Amino acid sequence: xxxxxxxxxxxxxxxxxxxxxxxxxxxxxxxxxxxxxxxxxxxxxxxxxxxxxxxxxxxxxxxxxxxxxxxxxxxxxxxxxxxxxxxxxxxxxxxxxxxxxxxxxxxxxxxxxxxxxxxxxxxxxxxxxxxxxxxxxxxxxxxxxxxxxxxxxxxxxxxxxxxxxxxxxxxxxxxxxxxxxxxxxxxxxxxxxxxxxxxxxxxxxxxxxxxxxxxxxxxxxxxxxxxxxxxxxxxxxxxxxxxxxxxxxxxxxxxxxxxxxxxxxxxxxxxxxxxxxxxxxxxxxxxxxxxxxxxxxxxxxxxxxxxxxxxxxxxxxxxxxxxxxx
Amino acid sequence: xxxxxxxxxxxxxxxxxxxxxxxxxxxxxxxxxxxxxxxxxxxxxxxxxxxxxxxxxxxxxxxxxxxxxxxxxxxxxxxxxxxxxxxxxxxxxxxxxxxxxxxxxxxxxxxxxxxxxxxxxxxxxxxxxxxxxxxxxxxxxxxxxxxxxxxxxxxxxxxxxxxxxxxxxxxxxxxxxxxxxxxxxxxxxxxxxxxxxxxxxxxxxxxxxxxxxxxxxxxxxxxxxxxxxxxxxxxxxxxxxxxxxxxxxxxxxxxxxxxxxxxxxxxxxxxxxxxxxxxxxxxxxxxxxxxxxxxxxxxxxxxxxxxxxxxxxxxxxxxxxxxxxxxxxx
Amino acid sequence: xxxxxxxxxxxxxxxxxxxxxxxxxxxxxxxxxxxxxxxxxxxxxxxxxxxxxxxxxxxxxxxxxxxxxxxxxxxxxxxxxxxxxxxxxxxxxxxxxxxxxxxxxxxxxxxxxxxxxxxxxxxxxxxxxxxxxxxxxxxxxxxxxxxxxxxxxxxxxxxxxxxxxxxxxxxxxxxxxxxxxxxxxxxxxxxxxxxxxxxxxxxxxxxxxxxxxxxxxxxxxxxxxxxxxxxxxxxxxxxxxxxxxxxxxxxxxxxxxxxxxxxxxxxxxxxxxxxxxx
Numbered sequence: 001x002x003x004x005x006x007x008x009x010x011x012x013x014x015x016x017x018x019x020x021x022x023x024x025x026x027x028x029x030x031x032x033x034x035x036x037x038x039x040x041x042x043x044x045x046x047x048x049x050x051x052x053x054x055x056x057x058x059x060x061x062x063x064x065x066x067x068x069x070x071x072x073x074x075x076x077x078x079x080x081x082x083x084x085x086x087x088x089x090x091x092x093x094x095x096x097x098x099x100x101x102x103x104x105x106x107x108x109x110x111x112x113x114x115x116x117x118x119x120x121x122x123x124x125x126x127x128x129x130x131x132x133x134x135x136x137x138x139x140x141x142x143x144x145x146x147x148x149x150x151x152x153x154x155x156x157x158x159x160x161x162x163x164x165x166x167x168x169x170x171x172x173x174x175x176x177x178x179x180x181x182x183x184x185x186x187x188x189x190x191x192x193x194x195x196x197x198x199x200x201x202x203x204x205x206x207x208x209x210x211x212x213x214x215x216x217x218x219x220x221x222x223x224x225x226x227x228x229x230x231x232x233x234x235x236x237x238x239x240x241x242x243x244x245x246x247x248x249x250x251x252x253x254x255x256x257x258x259x260x261x262x263x264x265x266x267x268x269x270x271x272x273x274x275x276x277x278x279x280x281x282x283x284x285x286x287x288x289x290x291x292x293x294x295x296x297x298x299x300x301x302x303x304x305x306x307x308x309x310x311x312x313x314x315x316x317x318x319x320x321x322x323x324x325x326x
Numbered sequence: 327x328x329x330x331x332x333x334x335x336x337x338x339x340x341x342x343x344x345x346x347x348x349x350x351x352x353x354x355x356x357x358x359x360x361x362x363x364x365x366x367x368x369x370x371x372x373x374x375x376x377x378x379x380x381x382x383x384x385x386x387x388x389x390x391x392x393x394x395x396x397x398x399x400x401x402x403x404x405x406x407x408x409x410x411x412x413x414x415x416x417x418x419x420x421x422x423x424x425x426x427x428x429x430x431x432x433x434x435x436x437x438x439x440x441x442x443x444x445x446x447x448x449x450x451x452x453x454x455x456x457x458x459x460x461x462x463x464x465x466x467x468x469x470x471x472x473x474x475x476x477x478x479x480x481x482x483x484x485x486x487x488x489x490x491x492x493x494x495x496x497x498x499x500x501x502x503x504x505x506x507x508x509x510x511x512x513x514x515x516x517x518x519x520x521x522x523x524x525x526x527x528x529x530x531x532x533x534x535x536x537x538x539x540x541x542x543x544x545x546x547x548x549x550x551x552x553x554x555x556x557x558x559x560x561x562x563x564x565x566x567x568x569x570x571x572x573x574x575x576x577x578x579x580x581x582x583x584x585x586x587x588x589x590x591x592x593x594x595x596x597x598x599x600x601x602x603x604x605x606x607x608x609x610x611x612x613x614x615x616x617x618x619x620x621x622x623x624x625x626x627x628x629x630x631x632x633x634x635x636x637x638x639x640x641x642x643x644x645x646x647x648x649x650x651x652x653x654x655x656x
Numbered sequence: 657x658x659x660x661x662x663x664x665x666x667x668x669x670x671x672x673x674x675x676x677x678x679x680x681x682x683x684x685x686x687x688x689x690x691x692x693x694x695x696x697x698x699x700x701x702x703x704x705x706x707x708x709x710x711x712x713x714x715x716x717x718x719x720x721x722x723x724x725x726x727x728x729x730x731x732x733x734x735x736x737x738x739x740x741x742x743x744x745x746x747x748x749x750x751x752x753x754x755x756x757x758x759x760x761x762x763x764x765x766x767x768x769x770x771x772x773x774x775x776x777x778x779x780x781x782x783x784x785x786x787x788x789x790x791x792x793x794x795x796x797x798x799x800x801x802x803x804x805x806x807x808x809x810x811x812x813x814x815x816x817x818x819x820x821x822x823x824x825x826x827x828x829x830x831x832x833x834x835x836x837x838x839x840x841x842x843x844x845x846x847x848x849x850x851x852x853x854x855x856x857x858x859x860x861x862x863x864x865x866x867x868x869x870x871x872x873x874x875x876x877x878x879x880x881x882x883x884x885x886x887x888x889x890x891x892x893x894x895x896x897x898x899x900x901x902x903x904x905x906x907x908x909x910x911x912x913x914x915x916x917x918x919x920x921x922x923x924x925x926x927x928x929x930x931x932x933x934x
């Protein structure tokens with residue numbers, strides 16, 4: 001389901017207006033962690049270097065990158081719950097207004113919701129239902145929660161259970177229930193598909209898509225390109241702390257390939273596309289990178305790639321790529 | 327189900343304790359029989375010169391002084407099992423009844439200071455942990471650090487100087503006013519006499535519970551569910567009330583129960599400074615006056631006291647554990 | 657690039673080396689005083705009836721007592737005494753911990769025995785055990801040293817035991833075993849060098865506890881004899897003069913003791929953090 005499809009009845013002018021009104025817009029975001037390394041020396045970790053993202057209402061954008069590339073910190077940075085010894089730079093706009101730390105604090109849980117990666121994100125000593133209730137402002141909370149539980153396929157009795165007695169799949173449904181109970185417009189799902197079997201995964205993706213169809217924006221952070229290809233409208237490929245490509249899913253399907261060499265490597269690693277193993281690792285976040293971050297692994301790299309850093313540039317219709325030659 | 331598990335647990339612990347207690351009793355008896363103290367002399371004290379040899383023989387017979395040690399031990403053990411801990415030489419009274427009487431006073435003191443230290447310590451630990459790295463945290467940590475290096479009896483003397491001597495707010499010592507018949511002692515009097523020793527123990531006792539709570543709060547704040555709670559917009563006191571409190575309170579209480587040994591030791595010192603007539607004062611008197619029966623009685627009793635504390639601590643922990651497994655929320 | 661919010665922990669870690677140096681400096685300064693205490697002759701703490709009951713002043717920093725003895729010098733020699741008793745008993749306790757932990761890592765019967773010993777010792781309040789032992793040994797330095805040495809080893813034993821258990825499964829130990837190296841050889845060449853840091857830290861951390869308990873037991877009257885100017889004795893005696901308003905008899909000796917204990921505690925903690933950074 002695409003945004004254009006959604007607003008089919010409106011005039012072109014209106015569509016343009018809505019399209020330019022991003023729900024969330026992130027430009028040149030960087031996050032640096034300062035910590036003590038070996039021998040009491042201060043070490044700077046550039047976990048996020050140059051990140052870009054934009055998302056409309058009703059859209060699903062997947063941020064795809066390798067595991068352990070600091071993607072979870074992206075969510076933290078946007079929500080303003082990043083570690084104290086880290087510094088964030090760059091522009092984040094929410095509904096066209098700069099998203100300051102103060103505003104993040106106000107919007108967390110009210111406008112923006114995190115769907116956490118770990119199933120241990122629920123308070124181990126609190127009843128499951130009680131943890132969903134905090135999103136509901138009206139009276140008769142218990143009944144509303146139980147209704148929502150039924151909607152997401154949970155037994156209402158789960159209301160009284162504590163997390164240690166629930167399976168991973170059930171806890172994921174509770175997260176979805178939270179999204180339904182809340183009035184948020186933007187959902188950031190952090191690796192929502194981790195550890196789910198094929199059936200549970202499809203169901204979860206369906207539920208996420210439903211949330212998007214209800215006019216919410218969904219940012220799905222994942223290492224699973226296959227899952228992303230199922231529901232995302234746009235795919236943002238994340239490598240070495242940078243957005244290396246933002247692609248329209250339909251175009252990728254049509255062309256059968258991505259533009260950026262790294263994205264293509266990810267794509268070719270999928271079973272249905274040849275299962276070519278990826279032969280690159282992430283550069284260490286402690287490293288300063290000159291030139292293109294992917295140059296040392298790129299089969300098409302030239303001298304220029306080693307000395308000059310490519311900027312993310314628009315190719316067409318909002319699709320972007322960070323490569324001189326794509 | 328829960329009650330059954332807890333019951334089984336308590337039974338297992340109690341059996342272990344009984345063996346341990348037996349070992350303590352044997353060890354204490356061995357130690358005491360090695361000591362150079364002459365029971366007849368310590369029993370008679372100054373009367374030693376006046377009493378005839380025959381009477382001394384009689385007393386020796388009564389105490390079984392001339393019997394082999396092993397026989398003495400079994401005789402003592404038999405009496406002990408029958409609840410006869412012997413007669414105190416200092417107080418010239420049945421040891422069990424002295425312990426009962428003194429424990430009431432010590433219990434009031436320890437209960438008061440234990441509760442005060444617990445509440446204060448938990449609160450300080452939460453403040454420090456929730457504000458890790460701030461001035462408040464550093465101040466609280468420094469306080470705990472200094473207090474851990476401070477002798478209990480010195481704090482006691484300091485409080486005595488400031489509040490009793492300089493400000494005149496409290497009496498200088500004893501459990502009740504001197505020369506007042508016990509029926510006429512008012513609750514206010516008792517409170518006045520107990521407050522300073524209790525304050526001493528609290529000031530010292532806070533340290534452990536504060537540092538433990540602080541660490542626990544920091545651990546909880548570091549957990550995934552707090553990250554999520556923050557992502558949901560929970561902050562400050564709401565965060566504490568909804569998540570931190572229930573996840574740190576029981577461990578804190580549990581640790582606090584496990585500190586009964588320290589508490590008892592502290593009480594000995596505080597009672598000494600304030601001449602508060604509890605078990606602590608009694609064991610010091612017993613030790614200084616070679617009152618072996620009373621000494622042994624209090625050693626055994628203090629073992630029991632520590633056991634109760636540890637048992638409560640463990641039961642609490644097991645209960646949380648079982649509840650989490652069985653899925654009942656607290 | 658500017659960093660607004662470097663965590664306190666980070667700064668602490670950076671300055672740990674510096675802190676340790678400062679502590680060492682302070683401690684050596686302090687030790688000079690304490691060791692100097694052994695050179696304090698009788699004349700400095702001699703009774704001087706013309707100087708009695710004086711408050712703190714330039715001439716008598718900590719004041720004088722009811723016999724006109726200078727409290728500063730009495731405190732110094734008291735600290736010196738506490739230091740020696742603490743050093744001696746902490747050393748014995750560390751040795752006990754070392755032997756017992758080696759024993760318990762030897763086989764499971766010894767291990768069970770050591771566990772029972774630890775349980776036994778922890779089942780009685782420390783101070784009660786100390787009173788009992790001091791009473792049995794008839795008080796004096798011997799009673800205090802033996803008492804503290806016999807009561808303070810459990811926590812260190814546990815630490816060392818855990819360390820040794822872990823070491824036993826290490827590959828190089830297994831190889832030595834296969835090569836037929838003797839127990840003693842392995843203890844000397846593998847175990848001892850490895851647990852040395854833990855042993856040192858444990859010793860330093862035992863020290864403040866030993867001193868505190870020495871002063872407590874002495875204060876109660878079971879420890880050092882009244883002729884010896886231990887801090888516990890000084891404070892116990894000063895109790896009699898409280899009503900006379902001689903607060904300095906209590907304040908300064910106590911503060912000095914705290915200072916000494918706290919410095920050892922701080923040093924031990926910093927050493928520990930240096931050896932096993934979290």
